[in-house]
Amino acid sequence: LQLIASLAFGLFIALRSKGGLRGALLLLAFVGLGGALLLTVTRASWVAFLLSAFVIVMAGASRRMVIIVAACALPVVLVGLFVLQQQRSVGFYDQKDQSITWRETVWREGFELLKSKPRHLLVGVGMDSIKSRWREWGLFDGGRLPVGHMHSTPLQLAVERGIPALLAWLAFLGVYARMLLHLARSEKVLDWVERGIVLGAFGGLVGFVASGAVHYNFGDSEVVMIFYFIMGLSLAVNKQIRSSASLPV
Incomplete structure (x- = not known):
């Protein structure tokens, strides 16, 4: 729209x-x-x-x-x-809003995953790998949040592709x-x-x-x-x- x-x-x-x-x-x-x-x-x-x-x-x-x-x-x-x-x-901007707290959580997890290994910074973890390996990486607050993506285009591109x-x-x-x-x-x-x-x-x-x-x-x-x-x-x-x-x- x-x-x-x-x-x-x-x-x-x-x-x-x-x-x-x-x-x-x-x-x-x-x-x-x-x-x-x-x-x-x-x-x-x-x-x-x-x-x-x-x-x-x-x-x-x-x-x-x-x-x-x-x-x-x-x-x-x-x-x-x-x-x-x-x-x-x-x-x-309200901290009581779950959509904000969700984003803050997945952003923090995404940055941690990105910097966890040098190859992640260089080539990422692979396209759509987050959906299949999120448990291994401990993403989405251990599954307590909706499993999907990083809720940020730059962060998603960096994590998946480097x-x-x-x-x-x-x-x-x-x-x-x-x-x-x-x-x-x-x-x-x-x-x-x-x-x-x-x-x-x-x-x-x-x-x-x-x-x-x-x-x-x-x-x-x-x-x-x-x-x-x-x-x-x-x-x-x-x-x-x-x-x-x-x-x-």
């Missing part, structure tokens, strides 16, 4: 005339997706989307739009905190982010759809990385599929812009 909502918001920000039918439809889609995201009562996704919207506005909107979005963000945050309290009876693989992945994301930022600032991207895709992809990337700190994003194939789909759209825009720039005037 966060990735799709970011794309819709990026398209809305890139649209020059927001008062027409296109603007109304994009705004409706954005509000609907944002409302659905709010009802998931998932704090990491909320924060990720706020960060996503922030970078989209900063990269592609006028000063007036920045002020409008900032003014709208405050009541949304208050509503989110109210929904969280009503639905889960916890604060934003630190070099994690660094390679971060470098890949860095190159992708640099390309998106270059396109967002480029005057060659004139079409509002192309610019909207770039802005939405950039914001979505920021949110994806942010939420990945406390969620294993690659544990859900739907999330990964949408992420790579939007990445493909961005690469297509980049290729088209580069091809247009090489054509003789």
Whole structure:
């Protein structure tokens, strides 16, 4: 939801005339997706989307739009905190919330497993090994917690594949982010759809990385599929812009 909502918001920000039918439809889609995201009562996704919207506005909107979005963000945050309290009876960061204590436990266990042997740092323990050998390694509080993953994308990648693989992945994301930022600032991207895709992809990337700190994003194939789909759209825009720039005037 966060990735799709970011794309819709990026398209809305890139649209020059927001008062027409296109603007109304994009705004409706954005509000609907944002409302659905709010009802998931998932704090990491909320924060990720706020960060996503922030970078989209900063990269592609006028000063007036920045002020409008900032003014709208405050009541949304208050509503989110109210929904969280009503639905889960916890604060934003509450040690009584089991989802927080679970994460703290598996993070500690994951770091201990990672540094327990030099080869774990180099090549990891192997993909999906955690699911079959968690008892041997004493993970998930000895089975008292739900057996699954490390609840953190960077930690999961490091534990399963090693630190070099994690660094390679971060470098890949860095190159992708640099390309998106270059396109967002480029005057060659004139079409509002192309610019909207770039802005939405950039914001979505920021949110994806942010939420990945406390969620294993690659544990859900739907999330990964949408992420790579939007990445493909961005690469297509980049290729088209580069091809247009090489054509003789």
